[in-house]
Amino acid sequence: SKGEYPHYMRKEIEMQDVSLANAIQGRIDDDGTTPDLDPFPPGTFAAIERIQFVACGTSFHAAKYGAQLLNNAGIPAQSFRASEYDDSIPVDEQTLVVAVTQSGETADTLRAFECAASGGARTVAVTNVVGSTAAREADDALFIRAGPEIGVAATKTFSSQVVVLSLLAHRVSADVADVAPWDDPAAFYDALERLPEDVRTVLDRGDAERVAEEFLGSDAFFFIGRGPGYPVAIEGALKFKEITYEHAEGFAAGELKHGPLALVTPRTPVFTVVTGDDNGTTVTNAEEAQTRGAPIVAVSAPGHRIDDVADASLQIPASHPDLAGLLANVQLQLLSYHTADRLGRAIDKPRNLAKSVTVE
Numbered sequence: 001s002k003g004e005y006p007h008y009m010r011k012e013i014e015m016q017d018v019s020l021a022n023a024i025q026g027r028i029d030d031d032g033t034t035p036d037l038d039p040f041p042p043g044t045f046a047a048i049e050r051i052q053f054v055a056c057g058t059s060f061h062a063a064k065y066g067a068q069l070l071n072n073a074g075i076p077a078q079s080f081r082a083s084e085y086d087d088s089i090p091v092d093e094q095t096l097v098v099a100v101t102q103s104g105e106t107a108d109t110l111r112a113f114e115c116a117a118s119g120g121a122r123t124v125a126v127t128n129v130v131g132s133t134a135a136r137e138a139d140d141a142l143f144i145r146a147g148p149e150i151g152v153a154a155t156k157t158f159s160s161q162v163v164v165l166s167l168l169a170h171r172v173s174a175d176v177a178d179v180a181p182w183d184d185p186a187a188f189y190d191a192l193e194r195l196p197e198d199v200r201t202v203l204d205r206g207d208a209e210r211v212a213e214e215f216l217g218s219d220a221f222f223f224i225g226r227g228p229g230y231p232v233a234i235e236g237a238l239k240f241k242e243i244t245y246e247h248a249e250g251f252a253a254g255e256l257k258h259g260p261l262a263l264v265t266p267r268t269p270v271f272t273v274v275t276g277d278d279n280g281t282t283v284t285n286a287e288e289a290q291t292r293g294a295p296i297v298a299v300s301a302p303g304h305r306i307d308d309v310a311d312a313s314l315q316i317p318a319s320h321p322d323l324a325g326l327l328a329n330v331q332l333q334l335l336s337y338h339t340a341d342r343l344g345r346a347i348d349k350p351r352n353l354a355k356s357v358t359v360e
């Protein structure tokens, strides 16, 4: 039940400290620097040369995030929107195809998965639902343990997908022989163990509600980010359009000046996600929008140079760069929620949408 919460979505956002603790539970080795990921003992992925993710919607954004982490670790990884995946994409026995799907029943994802399997790829389903079609059809399944998600908007499951995919990325990179070891894994695992607490800090801040109020009535809402901040920007925009029905778009920060800047006005706030030090490039991109009058809302940890530029901020605690995007996304979930709530939208069942999309 919703309990004390006005909407399932609110409850699912609020309980993310708990769902993330479940996703992590028992999955870090005693040494604190390697994953302990059932059913994948060390060496499982020794023969793998490349990874392809297939997913839709929010799960695609988590997959894109996961692909970034693998690429940073030196493993070739690509993410595909499942509806765009077909047998023209080369696969072989050295390819690991990972379907990321909360429900495990999304038709486009299942079809892409079948296509990969018939091409000889090894398959893993990352899903929330034990016994789902994806879990049954995959060679192996990895569960995100987020508990049932009732709101049509995916929230806690995105966060748990990101965590589980980061652990999978660590497993694969440890197994693949000619890849250099992950840089300072202890720092990542420390941050991972702190993550439920950090999410709690974000949930208790209250700044998202104030910022939502401040920008109600804007013409459009833009979200920008780079690196792991990019999937968060497009996820922020998807959630925003899905439940507020307002026009929202996510862009790679560097792409603004290649077209979208023409849409930027004093009535289009630009939510700027920064997940680490990128030599200030994203700040420069935000300034390009600010010069055209757009209010800049920083989604970042304190002390980042975006603070010198920003007109408002959605703060996150300092974390590991691989996890900062997840924290930033929680702020954007709250922003969408409070905006939709103020507009009186049908938050748990947005118009025209279904929780599980079982047609192609």
Ligand code: M6R
Residues within 6 Å of the ligand: 056, 057, 058, 059, 060, 100, 101, 102, 103, 104, 105, 106, 109, 152, 153, 154, 155, 238, 239, 242, 355, 356, 357
């Ligand atoms: O069950 P799945 O993760 O495969 O669903 C994929 C998308 O339909 C889903 O993430 C959708 O984009 C969400 N409603 C967005 O909040």
